Amino acid sequence: MLDWLANAPTWYIIRYLGIISYMLLTAGLCLGIVYGFPHWNGKTKASLYKLHTWLTNGGTAIGLLHGVAPVIDTYMPFDWSGVLIPFTAAHRPVLTGLGTLAGYGLLILIFTSDIKTRLGKKLWLAIHLSAYPVFAMAFIHGFFLGTDSASPGIRIMYVTSIAAVLALTAARGLARRKPRQELISAGGKSR
Structure with missing residues (x-):
């Protein structure tokens, strides 16, 4: 395996890292929802949180490798500023910049989750909801910049990821609304 990695074109490695990162981040976001x-x-919730954290952190780490790997690519090398400064890459700067912003957004989400108690629940939640636009940026970056996006399997992955996030978000909204409606109909007050 190490021999394959050492001799594989960086283009393949960059693609695989991007796809794996996106799938892990999708699974992490879905578990967060x-x-x-x-x-x-309590026990189930703790297990869900642990897996959500593991998938999101793993997806972020692999995504960061995906982001810096183009610096060593010999076919289409990027310079460090094109990788680190959004919208400055020579190749497809808007789509590349969205990937860079998604990477920074993920780092902010992880960091603020680590200091959640210091931030307070309301501020942390407001920041954490940025997971949705971060996910959208990662989707746009991968779908429109990825060279595999014409592949039916990859297209299915992207469409399924969007459908899963939207369906789970809608279901979560309905699940949170239902107890409030029951409370109101029973004569209580909603929050």
């Missing part, structure tokens, strides 16, 4: 459903008990 599922974690917010109101009916989980």
Whole structure:
């Protein structure tokens, strides 16, 4: 395996890292949404949170490798400023810049989750909801810049990821709304 990696064109490595990162981040986001459903008990909720964190951190780490690997690519090398400064890359600067912003957004999400208690729940939640636009930027970056996007399997992956995030978000909204409606109909007050 190490021999294959050492001799593989960096273009393949960059592509694979991007796809793996996107799939892990999609799974992490979906678990984060599922974690917010109101009916989980403590043990299940703790397991969901642990897996959500692991997938998101892993996807971010692999995504960061995907982001810096073009610096060593011999076919279409990027310079460090094109990788680190959004919208300055020589090749497809807008799409590349969205990938860079997604990477920075993921780092902010991870960092603020680590200091969640210092931020307070409301501020942390406001920041954490930026996971949606970060995910959208990663989707646009991968779908429109990825050389594999014409492949039916990759297209299915992207469409499925968007459908899963939208469906789970809608289900979570309905699940959170239902207890409030039951409380209101029983004569209580909503929050």
